[in-house]
Amino acid sequence: KNQVEQSPQSLIILEGKNCTLQCNYTVSPFSNLRWYKQDTGRGPVSLTIMTFSENTKSNGRYTATLDADTKQSSLHITASQLSDSASYICVVSPPRGGNKLTFGTGTQLKVEL
């Protein structure tokens, strides 16, 4: 069964610090991998997308990396802000535009003063 596992489950950091979230997947082949941000009480919003041939993609203070050989992705957040407090979800898409995405369970990040 295709799986997406994320670690850590939760994380608390001080404002201004950096952090890295991990995503391991078994979906193969896949067309792309996305990281979503889900604020409390809101729906997820796409942050980054990478195809299987890309290694890194940035979106402001968010940088995602992908290692297709080890089937691992990471999301690095630089100079964290209070507004970064959210759940971050890794999502893998099957090839040929298939509809059945595989969602990770998310990492709950809290940024404190």
Place this chain on the structure above:
Amino acid sequence: NAGVTQTPKFRVLKTGQSMTLLCAQDMNHEYMYWYRQDPGMGLRLIHYSVGEGTTAKGEVPDGYNVSRLKKQNFLLGLESAAPSQTSVYFCASAPGQGFAGELFFGEGSRLTVL
């Protein structure tokens, strides 16, 4: 632009009652989805639609029915609610052709079944 709108946002039901969740999108998207989100679990697909008049089962369809009579609306029905259906339900939409995995989600509907 409203995007994806879900109603109601909160609902409490008694076991055995029925209800319908409404999802409306104004982006002219072909694909629409219903997911449920439970603590410690990833979003799980209940049903989806790839166009007006079409529906298909997802990962956890039992106890739910859906209809897509109009392109902009996707309804999720619970015929006889059970406590196991207590969850947060998210509707999402996507453009369709050339779909690259980006879903546009609503704000969620929190359902409690007593």
